[in-house]
Amino acid sequence: QQQVKQSPQSLIVQKGGISIINCAYENTAFDYFPWYQQFPGKGPALLIAIRPDVSEKKEGRFTISFNKSAKQFSLHIMDSQPGDSATYFCAASTANQAGTALIFGKGTTLSVSS
Amino acid sequence: DTEVTQTPKHLVMGMTNKKSLKCEQHMGHRAMYWYKQKAKKPPELMFVYSYEKLSINESVPSRFSPECPNSSLLNLHLHALQPEDSALYLCASSHGISAFFGQGTRLTVV
Numbered sequence: 001q002q003q004v005k006q007s008p009q010s011l012i013v014q015k016g017g018i019s020i021i022n023c024a025y026e027n028t029a030f031d032y033f034p035w036y037q038q039f040p041g042k043g044p045a046l047l048i049a050i051r052p053d054v055s056e057k058k059e060g061r062f063t064i065s066f067n068k069s070a071k072q073f074s075l076h077i078m079d080s081q082p083g084d085s086a087t088y089f090c091a092a093s094t095a096n097q098a099g100t101a102l103i104f105g106k107g108t109t110l111s112v113s114s
Numbered sequence: 115d116t117e118v119t120q121t122p123k124h125l126v127m128g129m130t131n132k133k134s135l136k137c138e139q140h141m142g143h144r145a146m147y148w149y150k151q152k153a154k155k156p157p158e159l160m161f162v163y164s165y166e167k168l169s170i171n172e173s174v175p176s177r178f179s180p181e182c183p184n185s186s187l188l189n190l191h192l193h194a195l196q197p198e199d200s201a202l203y204l205c206a207s208s209h210g211i212s213a214f215f216g217q218g219t220r221l222t223v224v
Contacts, residue, residue: 032211043118043204043215044157089156099145099164102213104156 004092006105013112019077021108023090026071030092034102035064035075038087047088048075080112117141118216120205126222129195135219137188137205146188147213148180149204157204157215163188195223 005024013019023033034049050057050064050073057064063076077084087109091102118139127133137146145164149157162170163182171180177199179191188205202218 034212036215041202041218041220043120043202043217046212046214049212087154099162099169099208101147101159101162101170102157107154107156109154 004090004103004105006090006108008108009106010109011111013077013080013110015080015082015112015114017080017112019080019084019110019112020074021088021090021110022072022074023092023105024070024072025092025103027092027103028071029094030103032093033064033066033073034091035062036089036091036104038089038107044089077110080110082112082114085110085112118205118207118214120203120216120219122219123217124220124222126224127192127195128224129197131195132191132193134192135190135203135205135221137190137207137216138186139207139214140186141207141209141214142185143207143209143214144185145208146182147206147208148178148188148190149206149215151202151204151218161190192221195221197223199223 035047036044037047038044048059048062061078066073087107089107090105093100093102121136148160151157160174161180166182181189200223204218205216206213
């Protein structure tokens with residue numbers, strides 16, 4: 001009930017291509033879905049997030065698509081660049097109060113080849 | 115300003131040592147967190163402080179002792195750790211929705 005399932009585990013994309021990472025959840029109480037980007041030896045950085053009242057959110061080359069009925073959400077990275085090579089984590093939580101912990105997916109290691 | 119500052123960046127300690135990790139944020143966030151992250155794994159929640167009170171303890175061994183002296187500071191006191199406790203320790207803060215992580219402390223127990 002508390003899990004967030006993330007796929008694929010690893011992804012290789014050519015420069016300029018589209019990277020797509022998928023996540024699925026079971027707990028319908030989740031109402032906040034962020035994506036984090038993490039470079040080796042660094043902390044996760046908040047990349048983009050969505051609430052279930054919208055089906056898509058775009059920030060620059062990064063887009064979240066959200067399907068409430070399927071309980072799935074995905075991250076699309078357009079025009080992928082070598083600098084995007086990192087580990088990406090999806091997460092979910094209930095956003096209504098301070099101190100609500102994030103439930104993370106297992107992560108996707110993205111490599112963008114030049 | 116979305117900065118969470120953690121010190122030290124790296125720490126090597128023996129199994130009989132006592133050390134502390136420090137975390138500071140000045141965003142006015144009222145929730146602060148400690149996470150542990152092993153290589154190639156997601157962050158794993160350890161503790162949550164909400165309004166300076168411990169609200170979640172994820173069954174963490176007593177050799178890890180959190181402390182929240184005020185709304186901007188969070189400490190993690192370490193004592194008698196084991197080699198398997200070697201990991202990246204991450205602090206985060208949030209106020210409602212978005213959680214922001216520090217750069218972490220890379221801890222090695224020898």
